[in-house]
Amino acid sequence: MSIVADQGTTSRADAGKPGGGRLPGDRPKALSLNRQTGMTIGLVVILALLPLVVGDSNYTMRLLVVSMIWGGVSLAWDLLLGYAGVFNLGQVGFFALGAYASAMLSENAGLNPWWGLLAGAAAGAVVAVLLGIPSLRLAGIYVALLTLAFYEVLSPLLTVGEAIGTGGKRGISPITPYTIGGYTFTGSNQIPWYYVALGLFVVCLIVCYFAINSRFGASFIALHDSESFAQSLGISRYKVSLMIVGVSGLLTGLMGAFYAHYTAVVSPRVLGLEVFIYLVIMVLLGGVGKFPGPAIGAFIVIFLSDWLREFENYRMLIFGALVVVIVMVAPRGIMGAVDSAQQFVRRRRASPATPTDVGRSS
Amino acid sequence: MLRLEHVTKHFGELAAVNDLSFELEEGEVFGIAGPNGAGKTTVFNLISGFLHGSGRIYFDGRRIDGLQPHQITHLGVARTFQIPQPFNSMTVVQNLRIGEYYGVAGRSGPKKDAPWNDLAELISFVGLEGKEARPVSTLKLYDKKLTVLASALATKPRLIMLDEALGGLSAVEAEQSLELLQRLNREWGLTIIMIEHLMSALTRSCDRLLILNNGEALRIGEPRTVVEDPVVIECLVGVKHA
Numbered sequence: 001m002s003i004v005a006d007q008g009t010t011s012r013a014d015a016g017k018p019g020g021g022r023l024p025g026d027r028p029k030a031l032s033l034n035r036q037t038g039m040t041i042g043l044v045v046i047l048a049l050l051p052l053v054v055g056d057s058n059y060t061m062r063l064l065v066v067s068m069i070w071g072g073v074s075l076a077w078d079l080l081l082g083y084a085g086v087f088n089l090g091q092v093g094f095f096a097l098g099a100y101a102s103a104m105l106s107e108n109a110g111l112n113p114w115w116g117l118l119a120g121a122a123a124g125a126v127v128a129v130l131l132g133i134p135s136l137r138l139a140g141i142y143v144a145l146l147t148l149a150f151y152e153v154l155s156p157l158l159t160v161g162e163a164i165g166t167g168g169k170r171g172i173s174p175i176t177p178y179t180i181g182g183y184t185f186t187g188s189n190q191i192p193w194y195y196v197a198l199g200l201f202v203v204c205l206i207v208c209y210f211a212i213n214s215r216f217g218a219s220f221i222a223l224h225d226s227e228s229f230a231q232s233l234g235i236s237r238y239k240v241s242l243m244i245v246g247v248s249g250l251l252t253g254l255m256g257a258f259y260a261h262y263t264a265v266v267s268p269r270v271l272g273l274e275v276f277i278y279l280v281i282m283v284l285l286g287g288v289g290k291f292p293g294p295a296i297g298a299f300i301v302i303f304l305s306d307w308l309r310e311f312e313n314y315r316m317l318i319f320g321a322l323v324v325v326i327v328m329v330a331p332r333g334i335m336g337a338v339d340s341a342q343q344f345v346r347r348r349r350a351s352p353a354t355p356t357d358v359g360r361s362s
Numbered sequence: 363m364l365r366l367e368h369v370t371k372h373f374g375e376l377a378a379v380n381d382l383s384f385e386l387e388e389g390e391v392f393g394i395a396g397p398n399g400a401g402k403t404t405v406f407n408l409i410s411g412f413l414h415g416s417g418r419i420y421f422d423g424r425r426i427d428g429l430q431p432h433q434i435t436h437l438g439v440a441r442t443f444q445i446p447q448p449f450n451s452m453t454v455v456q457n458l459r460i461g462e463y464y465g466v467a468g469r470s471g472p473k474k475d476a477p478w479n480d481l482a483e484l485i486s487f488v489g490l491e492g493k494e495a496r497p498v499s500t501l502k503l504y505d506k507k508l509t510v511l512a513s514a515l516a517t518k519p520r521l522i523m524l525d526e527a528l529g530g531l532s533a534v535e536a537e538q539s540l541e542l543l544q545r546l547n548r549e550w551g552l553t554i555i556m557i558e559h560l561m562s563a564l565t566r567s568c569d570r571l572l573i574l575n576n577g578e579a580l581r582i583g584e585p586r587t588v589v590e591d592p593v594v595i596e597c598l599v600g601v602k603h604a
């Protein structure tokens with residue numbers, strides 16, 4: 001008896017969830033073991049254990065920390081570019097705002113740097129949403145233009161903003177490091193920094209993973225695929241875009257805040273073209289709309305860039321050429337290439353009799 | 363159920379829809395025909411909130427012109443598009459789920475119960491069994507049209523507007539689609555507006571027929587009477603020769 005009653009209520013309460021149960025072709029359950037989940041978990045496990053191997057080399061550890069910072073930003077940006085189809089060009093601006101918010105609050109107002117993480121995240125989210133409110137109702141090109149304008153004015157604004165404590169052209173330096181129970185983080189011991197960075201990177205991975213693999217995620221993928229159809233099925237483009245922009249800004253501001261304290265300096269230089277281009281390459285190389293590809297792209301770009309350091313001025317040239325090559329050879333990045341390889345292997349397995357087929361058809 | 367009063371939409375100089383008024387009864391099948399460029403699709407875009415013009419549109423006595431597309435869907439008005447553009451990165455079922463999730467979400471007033479209890483029923487009703495897990499991008503046009511229709515139905519509408527649902531289909535597929543639409547109306551009590559070029563399909567399944575020409579209502583009434591009207595014949599034939 002009670003079982004029957006229970007079933008009755010579930011079907012009503014579950015109306016939003018898969019109505020009468022799951023069907024073939026339904027979105028895989030979150031955390032079901034597929035490549036995306038496997039790669040995400042694998043990445044985290046490797047990063048958690050890596051200090052056992054390279055922990056002695058402060059230099060390598062530094063590169064890894066920086067990779068994780070930009071990996072988080074790449075994922076957040078790709079949420080907009082690759083999944084929501086929101087062409088935001090001001091991502092580095094959110095990063096800088098997060099960095100400045102945390103740095104200014106800790107240096108000028110004496111706020112504990114840990115709280116700065118929240119402040120940075122909030123700054124990124126609020127400004128992203130404020131930019132989204134006027135632009136997201138309009139066509140995509142206006143989003144691109146407005147966010148580009150924001151990105152462009154931010155550097156001069158921060159330079160003239162000395163009165164409110166931005167430190168002008170030189171920025172803010174030094175910036176108070178984090179402390180835990182009396183222990184103060186220092187540059188000579190990268191381990192604490194590393195694990196905080198890993199924690200934040202995992203936050204980015206988790207938020208993006210669930211944003212993509214959820215009902216909410218389905219809505220912005222739908223908008224990206226076929227906007228009018230999505231709207232006709234009851235999705236509010238404006239509401240969804242605003243939410244996703246907020247989430248992306250939040251994660252980016254968070255990483256910016258950490259970056260400020262990690263490098264102990266923020267200046268308008270972070271808004272330079274070079275950083276922007278690096279970020280583009282990370283996402284392109286990893287695979288646009290191919291979570292967690294962009295994060296992997298970040299690691300490759302950071303290490304490659306370090307490796308190419310001796311080429312100095314030619315470095316950007318090499319990276320520029322790399323963009324062209326990626327776009328032409330593997331437009332869907334590393335993850336796209338993995339996709340193709342997998343399909344190739346599958347097809348090979350499915351039809352081992354290929355030679356006979358050829359014989360027959362000729 | 364649906365009422366248009368003096369609805370007009372200009373694109374620059376062109377009056378794509380000009381002073382159009384008509385009213386729809388609940389349970390009716392209402393056909394719209396007319397030459398290409400007559401403004402048929404524009405009428406759908408105005409009703410479903412994708413375009414805004416002048417005049418007034420009421421659904422259940424409530425003014426809906428000025429609302430956004432998703433708000434109109436939430437009131438119980440669904441539509442399909444002339445060229446089906448489903449979510450290509452998703453499977454058939456995932457397409458339907460979007461309608462199921464978002465069509466009802468935030469709907470004001472008491473939730474209307476659909477004639478189907480879960481998507482499986484809807485899928486077998488439209489005839490997509492066995493294709494649930496197919497990526498839509500791999501489907502042929504007919505199945506894409508069914509997917510798009512079923513997604514619209516998944517929003518639990520009371521009125522559905524179909525823009526050339528039979529267009530581009532083979533004779534057999536068109537026949538199947540038409541039967542499906544008739545069952546939607548008879549068994550599920552759905553009110554239907556259909557834009558169609560195939561006159562025989564319109565006269566067979568519609569209660570009333572509107573002929574649009576240059577954005578204006580040329581004739582509106584009982585389908586057989588309308589299609590035999592010399593003015594209508596001239597309008598439709600004239601275009602074929604043009």
Ligand SMILES: Nc1ncnc2c1ncn2[C@@H]1O[C@H](COP(=O)(O)OP(=O)(O)O)[C@@H](O)[C@H]1O
Nearest residue numbers: 373376378396397398399400401402403404405
């Ligand atoms: N978005 C638009 N911008 C400008 N003109 C349009 C637009 N949509 C439709 N039109 C014009 O309005 C007229 C009616 O178009 P439409 O409603 O699509 O006709 P139908 O569906 O009856 O073939 C056509 O002349 C078309 O070119």
Ligand SMILES: [Mg+2]
Nearest residue numbers: 402403404444
């Ligand atoms: Mg049309």
